[in-house]
Amino acid sequence: MKKVVIGLYGTTLDGGLGKKRWQRWRPTLSICQHEDFLIDRFDLLVPDEFTKAADILIEDMKTVAPETEIQVKPMNFTDPWDFEEVFSTLLRFAQEYPFNEDREEYLLHITTGTHVAQICLFLLTEARYFPANLIQTSPPRGKKAKGAGSYKIIDLDLSKYDLIASRFAKEQEEGTAFLKSGIDTANARFNAMIDQIEKVAIRSKSPILLMGATGAGKSHLAKRIFELKKLRRQVTGRFVEVNCATLRGDAAMSTLFGHVRGAFTGAIGDRPGLLRAAHQGVLFLDEVGELGSDEQAMLLRALEEKSFMPVGSDREVHSDFQLIAGTNRDLWEKVHEGKFREDLLARMNLWTYKLPSLRERPEDIEPNLLYELEKFARTHGRTTTFNKEAYTRFLNFATGPDGQWNANFRDLNASVTRMATLSGGSRINEPIVAEEVERLRAQWERPRLENKVLARYFTKDELEEIDQFDQAQLAKVLEVCEQSRSLAEAGRVLFAASRARKTSSNDSDRLRKYLMKFNLQASDIVGRKYFRPQ
Template identity: 60%
Template sequence: IASSAPLLLTGPTGAGKSQLARRIYELKKARRQIEGAFVEVNCATIRGDAAMSALFGHTKGAFTGAVKDRPGLLKTADHGMLFLDEVGELGPDEQAMLLRAVEEKLFLPVGADEEVSSSFQLICGSNRDLAAEVHRGNFREDLLARINLWTFHLPGLRDRTEDIEPNLNYELDQFAGITGTQVTFNKEARQRLLDFAVSPQALWTGNFRDLNGAVVRMATMSSGGRITVDVVEQEISRLETAWRSAATANDAPELLLQLLGEERLAKLDRFDRVQLADVVTVCTQTRTLSEAGRILFSASRQEKQNPNDADRVRKHLLRFGLSWRDIQACSGRFS
């Protein structure tokens, strides 16, 4: 807190980097270590000329649509704090400009002839391994050295389950502030949610964003300002379905989704899903069922005197309600 040097916050999306940056700002403001505004930018939402203009500003007439001067967010953060979330998404031109702004406190707005100064404390956030991005040529090594003077890693929610219970109270307070409605858990409902939250079934892939969404939905669905066990059970079911669907979409090839549909695919164990995806892929790459079988059973068929590879593939597909013709038709081989 005492340092004014750049700070890099790392961790998965939704781990709380933005909230931590704002909290650091609030503490510094309370201690009179900082005077200006807190300015937050999600670098993943700006690209190219729009990024240059948003960050560094522009002059009137600099490009089509520039009808007046724009100071830019770096100038807006003068004497305050600038939080660049997902800084790894910046392009090479923006990285070069940012490096000079950090080193010299100077930058050139788009279309300007003179540089502008701005003195701000910089906090950056990233869910990427920026050192690896440097190795790939996607991020400047000198910029990483500048923004990486202090580093703090925020683990995902599954690795910080002790933070779940206090954040339930925080999220309910936030809900009350926005809606004007005070909502609480009854004792059994709160314990049911906490038991689930720390169980292996709770994936928390969106981290605190998942938790926030869950609390908002339960508070909205509550009757008389009390969240009951029934409401919690409904939300647990919704979360599990959402996580399962996301995992299915990420793991399964598009053809498998077309063949089985999302609902049927979501009911398969990961083991069966991965195995079936490979079988389907081989079937789309071969001309006959026998040829697919020879590839899929290339090792075990050597131990059989009369291998019937086609029949083995046919039976495996039948387990999932599929056939060779289904796969060929779906992949466009024939109808």
């Protein structure tokens, strides 16, 4: 393998005229003066205005190392202290350089040039634009010392340094444990996701989109991401959280983007808004799919330009925040329906993670159960545990097919709170567990029955657009219609009480209009169970 050194001509340190120049230490020349370090080629990067001065250095290099081929390559900076210009110029040079790693070994000399150039060379080498190791030269020690001085080769592959690699691994392990609140989770899919989120949290300020069912832990994870960034000094501002489903009408714009005094009736003073409150921090918009079209447009601009107009103002305000968005909806489906901006989703979709439900992570129920007990102890100032039989019974139920956990961690938290409270400070026993199991079964059974009949007429995404209140009522209506021979018969059952108070009624029409609200045709429903028992 040929050894090739690439380095900048040092306009100050490498220069010199007359015989006295040999008494000075010159960093580029010194590389060629080591008998144990032979160089096949030296590519010297020289500004046009220093070509003649560099010729003297080149002749001296040929004198001490006649076997080294020296190639001069132009390298011009209008302002050698302009970081952007220096970086882009060196990057262009690296991209055009004919590297041949099969035949040549490259060393990049970083002793010469401005500090800006040295930093840029380091970054470009670390990013492998220069497939090289670094070489650093130093003058001989002592005022009267002479000679070539010393050199050191630096390999930027940190994986080769055991101590550094173990330190980074430990820091990453601590970061992932922090995001999981110290819970020793075992689900491989969840752990892999958290590992990646840890890297993204400390390396990126781009938006993060957290998807998952209600209670899957989106809000908790968003808060932990913020706290991890704060520990690593990535943010200095606040964590600002808002559930977008609670924002309605004109108040939504004011809450998010603020308003000025007199912007509307009742605006008796200025209001900064949540985006400004999140400056230099993290803004968590839960249920972001519930934002109105105007709020979506304003949010997009705030993300792209870091500025926006408060309501009623003619002046822009600035806020540099990181967005974490949460949703239990399919935002791509909402884009298809015209209810969510495609460009906003594209802006938020750089880092997207779907949190698995608790039911999809049965191996993680036990460590989360222990975590909830510890949290109860911290909150209430008393430690509560299970006896052995009660613990086994509850865990078998929780991880078995009967453990629905429809509200995910909210269900688990409520369950532990109830059992710990009923234990009265002593251990949770079997009767307490038995009562709790029956309570959870009853709590989960009714929605399952309702969802069974609704699932025959609606997709999962369509059901998410219907309020829980309407779902419960609609499930009963569909059940009665399916079991009736005609729409009139179904109407008589459903409106029996109100019919008794009327002299005349049109139950069929009333029922038909109700079903049409949900885009349902009575002919597709009535008698379904009567003719096809299920």
